[in-house]
Amino acid sequence: MTATIARCRDVGLRRTKALEELLGTLHDAARPMTLTELAASERLSNLCDKATVFRLLQRLAQHGVVRRLGLHERAAYFTLLVPDRHNDYLICTGCGSITAINAPCPVHELEEQIRRQTGYRNLYHELEFFGLCPTCSGV
Amino acid sequence: MTATIARCRDVGLRRTKALEELLGTLHDAARPMTLTELAASERLSNLCDKATVFRLLQRLAQHGVVRRLGLHERAAYFTLLVPDRHNDYLICTGCGSITAINAPCPVHELEEQIRRQTGYRNLYHELEFFGLCPTCSGV
DNA sequence: GTAATTGCAAATACTTTGCCACGTA
DNA sequence: TACGTGGCAAAGTATTTGCAATTAC
Numbered sequence: 001m002t003a004t005i006a007r008c009r010d011v012g013l014r015r016t017k018a019l020e021e022l023l024g025t026l027h028d029a030a031r032p033m034t035l036t037e038l039a040a041s042e043r044l045s046n047l048c049d050k051a052t053v054f055r056l057l058q059r060l061a062q063h064g065v066v067r068r069l070g071l072h073e074r075a076a077y078f079t080l081l082v083p084d085r086h087n088d089y090l091i092c093t094g095c096g097s098i099t100a101i102n103a104p105c106p107v108h109e110l111e112e113q114i115r116r117q118t119g120y121r122n123l124y125h126e127l128e129f130f131g132l133c134p135t136c137s138g139v
Numbered sequence: 140m141t142a143t144i145a146r147c148r149d150v151g152l153r154r155t156k157a158l159e160e161l162l163g164t165l166h167d168a169a170r171p172m173t174l175t176e177l178a179a180s181e182r183l184s185n186l187c188d189k190a191t192v193f194r195l196l197q198r199l200a201q202h203g204v205v206r207r208l209g210l211h212e213r214a215a216y217f218t219l220l221v222p223d224r225h226n227d228y229l230i231c232t233g234c235g236s237i238t239a240i241n242a243p244c245p246v247h248e249l250e251e252q253i254r255r256q257t258g259y260r261n262l263y264h265e266l267e268f269f270g271l272c273p274t275c276s277g278v
Numbered sequence: 279g280t281a282a283t284t285g286c287a288a289a290t291a292c293t294t295t296g297c298c299a300c301g302t303a
Numbered sequence: 304t305a306c307g308t309g310g311c312a313a314a315g316t317a318t319t320t321g322c323a324a325t326t327a328c
Contacts (some may be wrong), residue, residue, distance in 0.1 A: 014302055014307060049310050073290060080189020090253060106245045111268060114229060120270035127266050129250060131259035153327050155281060188285050214317060
């Protein structure tokens with residue numbers, strides 16, 4: 001968390017209340033959140049405008065502090081990029097719940113191979129599993 | 140292709156010109172396409188309305204004939220589900236080009252494990268690699 | 279004949295931008 | 304004080320729906 005704020009300073013972002021609370025919210029949630037969710041969250045809704053959250057997320061993504069994800073919903077999701085924390089998810093197609101997967105990620109090898117064979121730079125991947133959770137499939 | 144049309148018939152979809160051309164377009168493209176791309180494509184633009192394409196894609200996705208993907212853009216992507224054809228992609232964050240990856244997918248094992256451990260049903264995954272292609276990183 | 283399908287237009291959802299005021303370094 | 308930030312409101316982009324007309328089965 002302090003490390004994240006330090007990274008923001010290092011890339012030239014000003015330390016504003018909105019920035020701190022946005023990072024704090026993402027950090028505590030430990031799961032991807034949408035712009036709308038974030039802007040409406042307890043810590044941010046009375047603090048700043050949705051446009052501000054949008055522009056903050058944009059800057060943070062630009063500097064690699066957060067990452068923008070697809071995740072199948074109409075809205076984009078944002079997640080904090082924490083070194084050493086890997087981000088694969090299990091998503092219920094019924095209720096939309098998102099669970100982080102702890103298991104060691106099996107695609108690093110393939111990623112290396114792609115890097116070598118294609119010459120792509122700044123490679124990273126996104127891996128999501130979709131399915132019906134026990135609760136939803138029980139209905 | 141004929142098999143795909145047969146599947147549509149089997150799930151009760153009526154064989155309309157729009158359906159045939161939509162499937163044909165997706166089949167020939169062999170890559171995910173957006174609703175807007177599809178509706179504006181040569182084979183469909185003069186044949187039917189965008190709303191029709193939208194509703195067709197919706198029904199097809201419901202019946203598992205196509206799959207809706209995120210892929211990071213604002214627009215949703217749709218791809219034909221062909222048995223035995225696997226769908227992992229390499230996407231350039233610069234120009235947006237999408238390449239299908241042929242390599243054997245390394246996550247089946249993890250998928251099995253998740254199925255066993257979580258009780259999720261109808262599990263499938265989405266795997267994408269993002270990076271700058273040689274052309275874009277050369278600029 | 280009848281229920282699924284379609285077109286057109288209008289509504290919605292989410293994002294993105296313009297412009298001027300403000301606050302941090 | 305200078306430039307990055309922020310608020311508010313308006314515009315943009317992609318999707319989604321209502322309803323009457325049409326068409327496949």
